[in-house]
Amino acid sequence: xxxxxxxxxxxxxxxxxxxxxxxxxxxxxxxxxxxxxxxxxxxxxxxxxxxxxxxxxxxxxxxxxxxxxxxxxxxxxxxxxxxxxxxxxxxxxxxxxxxxxxxxxxxxxxxxxxxxxxxxxxxxxxxxxxxxxxxxxxxxxxxxxxxxxxxxxxxxxxxxxxxxxxxxxxxxxxxxxxxxxxxxxxxxxxxxxxxxxxxxxxxxxxxxxxxxxxxxxxxxxxxxxxxxxxxxxxxxxxxxxxxxxxxxxxxxxxxxxxxxxxxxxxxxxxxxxxxxxxxxxxxxxxxxxxxxxxxxxxxxxxxxxxxxxxxxxxxxxxxxxxxxxxxxxxxxxxxxxxxxxxxxxxxxxxxxxxxxxxxxxxxxxxxxxxxxxxxxxxxxxxxxxxxxxxxxxxxxxxxxxxxxxxxxxxxxxxxxxxxxxxxxxxxxxxxxxxxxxxxxxxxxxxxxxxxxxxxxxxxxxxxxxxxxxxxxxxxxxxxxxxxxxxxxxxxxxxxxxxxxxxxxxxxxxxxxxxxxxxxxxxxxxxxxxxxxxxxxxxxxxxxxxxxxxxxxxxxxxxxxxxxxxxxxxxxxxxxxxxxxxxxxxx
Ligand SMILES: Nc1ncnc2c1ncn2[C@@H]1O[C@H](COP(=O)(O)OP(=O)(O)OP(=O)(O)O)[C@@H](O)[C@H]1O
Ligand SMILES: [Mg+2]
Numbered sequence: 001x002x003x004x005x006x007x008x009x010x011x012x013x014x015x016x017x018x019x020x021x022x023x024x025x026x027x028x029x030x031x032x033x034x035x036x037x038x039x040x041x042x043x044x045x046x047x048x049x050x051x052x053x054x055x056x057x058x059x060x061x062x063x064x065x066x067x068x069x070x071x072x073x074x075x076x077x078x079x080x081x082x083x084x085x086x087x088x089x090x091x092x093x094x095x096x097x098x099x100x101x102x103x104x105x106x107x108x109x110x111x112x113x114x115x116x117x118x119x120x121x122x123x124x125x126x127x128x129x130x131x132x133x134x135x136x137x138x139x140x141x142x143x144x145x146x147x148x149x150x151x152x153x154x155x156x157x158x159x160x161x162x163x164x165x166x167x168x169x170x171x172x173x174x175x176x177x178x179x180x181x182x183x184x185x186x187x188x189x190x191x192x193x194x195x196x197x198x199x200x201x202x203x204x205x206x207x208x209x210x211x212x213x214x215x216x217x218x219x220x221x222x223x224x225x226x227x228x229x230x231x232x233x234x235x236x237x238x239x240x241x242x243x244x245x246x247x248x249x250x251x252x253x254x255x256x257x258x259x260x261x262x263x264x265x266x267x268x269x270x271x272x273x274x275x276x277x278x279x280x281x282x283x284x285x286x287x288x289x290x291x292x293x294x295x296x297x298x299x300x301x302x303x304x305x306x307x308x309x310x311x312x313x314x315x316x317x318x319x320x321x322x323x324x325x326x327x328x329x330x331x332x333x334x335x336x337x338x339x340x341x342x343x344x345x346x347x348x349x350x351x352x353x354x355x356x357x358x359x360x361x362x363x364x365x366x367x368x369x370x371x372x373x374x375x376x377x378x379x380x381x382x383x384x385x386x387x388x389x390x391x392x393x394x395x396x397x398x399x400x401x402x403x404x405x406x407x408x409x410x411x412x413x414x415x416x417x418x419x420x421x422x423x424x425x426x427x428x429x430x431x432x433x434x435x436x437x438x439x440x441x442x443x444x445x446x447x448x449x450x451x452x453x454x455x456x457x458x459x460x461x462x463x464x465x466x467x468x469x470x471x472x473x474x475x476x477x478x479x480x481x482x483x484x485x486x487x488x489x490x491x492x493x494x495x496x497x498x499x500x501x502x503x504x505x506x507x508x509x510x511x512x513x514x515x516x517x518x519x520x521x522x523x524x525x526x527x528x529x530x531x532x533x534x535x536x537x538x539x540x541x542x543x544x545x546x547x548x549x550x551x552x553x554x555x556x557x558x559x560x561x562x563x564x565x566x567x568x569x570x571x572x573x574x575x576x577x578x579x580x581x582x583x584x585x586x
Contacts, residue, residue, distance in 0.1 A: 010314060014144065017317060021098050021141050027294055028094040029145065035087035036150035042080035042156030043299075047292035049073055055284035094484065095138040102134035114330035115395040116355075121561075124206035129319050132199065135423060136316025139309060146308040151299035158292040166281075166289040167274055173293055176264040194245050199315055201238035208232045213478070249308075257304075261297050268293060305542050318423075330397060332417070338417035342406025343371035344502045344533035346392060351401035353391060362556045365401070369549075374534040376544040378578065379553035385537045386427055388553070389505045392535065394418055423499035425509040427537075429492040431480035436465050437472040439491055443498035452498060459494035461487070461519040485512040493521065504529070506536040510543060522546070541579055550575065 005011055022029055050070060056065050057124070109116070159226060166191045168366045208231050212219060219228055269373040272286040346369040353362040362384050370376045388395050391403055394410050403410050410418055423443065431439050447455075452472070456462045464487055468474040480488040489512040496504065510518045522543060525534075538544050545564040552560040552575050560567055560575050567575035 005202060005405050010310075013311075013314065013321065014140070015141060016321070017137060018144065021094075021101075021137075025094045025097055026099070028090050032087050032090035032094060033149050034081040035090065036146070037153060038083035039087060039150055039159050040078055040153035042076050042083065042523070043154045043295055044161050044292070045076050046073070046080070047158055047288055047295055048159045049076065050291040051282075051284035051287075051288035053284070054287040055282060058283055065575065082395060087150070091142060095142055098138045098141055099134045100295065102320065103130055106130055106134065106320060109324055112328055113326070114328065115390070116329050117326065122203070122207050124203045124210055126280050126323075127206055128199065128203040129316075129323055129513045133316040133320035136313040136325060137320060140313035140317055143306050143313065144310045147303050151303045151306075154165070154299040155296055155303065158296045159246070161292040162289050162296075163287040166272070166275075169268060169275070169286075170435060172267060172271060173264060173296075176260065176267070179260070189555070194242050195290055198239060198242040199248075201235050201242065204235040205239065206231065208235060245314070257301055264291075265293065277585070330394060332414055333412055336412055336414045337422060339405055339408060340408075340412040342408075344421075345369065345371040345404075345406050345505065346533060346535070347404040347407075348388075348391075349402045349404065351391065351397045351398045351403060353387065353396065355387075355396070360556060362391075362398070365556070367551055367558050369533055371406075371533050373548035374529055374536060374546070375549045375551060376547035377535060377537045377551050377553055378539070378541075378544055378575070379559075383553040384556045385553055386507055386557075389507055389535065389537070392503075392505060393422055393424060421501055422503045422505060423496035423501035424505040425489075425492050425496045425507060427507040427511075429480070429485075429487055429488045429512075431476050431483070431491060433476070433478045434477055435470075435473050436468065439476060440494045440498055443495035444500065447498055452494075455494040455498035456491075458497045460517055461490035461494050464490070481575055486517060489513060490517070490521075502532055504532050504534040504536075506534065506538075508537050508539065518543070552578075 005014070049069065052065075052069055052568075053073075053580060056062065056069060075392075084261075110126065158176075159170070162173065208228065212228055212232075219225060246513060262352050272290065273282075275281040276283050346525075348365045348367045351362055351365040352360060354360045365388070367388075375458055377388060379385060387396075391398060394415060398412060405413070405418070405421070432442065436456075437449070437452055441447050443455070444451075449472075453462065456465055463474055465474075474482075476483055476488075476491075480491070483491070489509065493509055496509075510521055518540070526546075536543065536547065544550060548563070549559075550562060550564060550567055551558050552573075554574060561572065562570075567573055568579060569581060570576055
């Protein structure tokens with residue numbers, strides 16, 4: 001136990017955990033701690049009273065005194081029972097609120113993070129931190145409170161009884177006790193590393209599980225069952241091994257403790273019997289001593305093992321604080337102001353950006369998306385087109401240069417006002433596991449059913465939605481697995497249309513649509529685009545050539561800009577070449 005606190009890292013973390021937990025639940029803990037003190041006191045009292053019981057039985061034989069003692073014993077145990085009840089109830093309540101608080105905090109922090117955060121952790125890892133770590137935080141606080149208040153005070157009370165009744169005998173007990181604790185601690189040294197590995201294996205199980213579900217189609221069609229099974233089995237086996245090691249440690253400590261305790265008691269009986277029979281000590285005080293010693297066993301054992309639970313719990317707590325302490329990469333500046341209304345011009349000024357060091361994705365980009373017009377971004381895969389949209393939404397900040405919305409640097413505006421201005425259809429559509437209606441309504445909270453349906457019509461989705469078993473109330477399954485690619489895309493287009501935002505970002509929004517749907521969508525878009533700044537990434541030149549402006553991107557640079565006609569007129573131009581490959585009429 002003491003060893004646990006010798007580490008300053010542990011001290012700091014525990015201090016922080018306790019501060020945060022107590023600050024919010026001080027009254028609940030107050031009641032629990034008070035009840036614990038009562039439990040500790042009554043435990044000591046129950047040992048103390050043994051002296052009078054024994055002395056009354058063997059000595060004066062005064063019946064009145066027996067009544068009184070019986071009464072006192074009854075009161076002691078009633079009070080102890082009540083206190084135990086209060087202590088358990090309030091401790092659990094406080095513990096449950098700690099879990100709930102932690103989970104709210106972890107989630108809030110997660111939401112505050114930029115997109116880069118979500119790429120740094122697997123979802124399984126985050127799920128584990130959300131569930132196990134919050135549980136672990138509660139466990140640590142519980143252990144600390146019960147060991148330091150109830151168990152420690154119980155032991156102190158009982159030791160006081162022992163020392164007072166039989167100073168000589170106490171000495172013996174105090175020599176054996178610490179030796180037992182030392183032995184246990186030695187055995188527990190390995191727990192920490194075992195626990196850390198255990199949590200990793202658990203998260204591995206979740207990860208394989210998720211991949212199996214999300215990738216079910218790939219797993220089946222590529223015959224990956226064997227490979228997946230191997231991964232899962234090895235994770236399961238890891239967890240099993242660790243659980244066995246922990247069980248082995250626990251299995252060993254208990255009997256060792258019991259045996260040592262038994263030996264100590266035998267020794268005490270021997271010595272105390274000698275003292276009573278030969279030394280003329282009162283049997284009452286020896287009985288009180290033995291009772292106190294026996295009662296000491298449980299709290300002392302828990303105290304000795306507190307370190308194990310603490311070490312195990314701290315693994316989870318550390319993982320939790322790692323998330324809490326990770327600096328936010330995208331943050332509002334203190335002087336951030338809401339974005340001011342404007343025509344909707346977006347300007348990149350000398351923007352350079354890389355996701356990772358040394359890997360420049362955008363280089364000195366100087367481009368303008370004219371207000372109220374449609375600009376198409378075209379170019380080879382990996383050229384940085386989606387990255388441009390990421391920067392417009394401020395999912396990332398440029399390494400250098402500025403991005404201006406109607407002349408305002410988006411680094412100095414509030415994130416909410418910025419993203420409120422934008423509707424986005426992503427390259428890989430994402431749907432929530434809810435109804436079609438709900439999925440579209442995500443575009444604008446509070447939109448009426450009629451508005452949702454109008455948006456679906458504009459996205460050319462109304463007809464197929466109507467044909468679904470429950471129409472707009474049909475659930476789409478996890479990430480829309482129950483729909484076709486083109487259907488999912490049309491729902492996400494409807495979502496963006498419903499948003500009714502000034503800036504429309506389309507990342508290959510029509511890639512999964514057949515030619516007819518795409519043509520219909522283009523018509524809808526043309527109506528929608530009036531007065532909106534649209535940035536559309538597209539591979540199909542049929543979409544592109546209607547754009548007011550075309551920007552050709554290659555390896556992070558804007559290599560050509562102009563209208564369809566201007567770019568086609570450019571001899572040897574990239575756009576011209578792209579156009580020829582696709583063999584489309586101009
Ligand atoms: N989250 C990320 N972390 C690290 N690198 C990334 C990340 N996203 C994209 N990249 C890299 O940045 C480069 C540009 O990617 P981007 O997605 O902007 O290309 P794109 O032009 O949209 O391509 P496509 O037409 O295939 O969608 C690529 O080399 C890609 O590997
Ligand atoms: Mg892309």
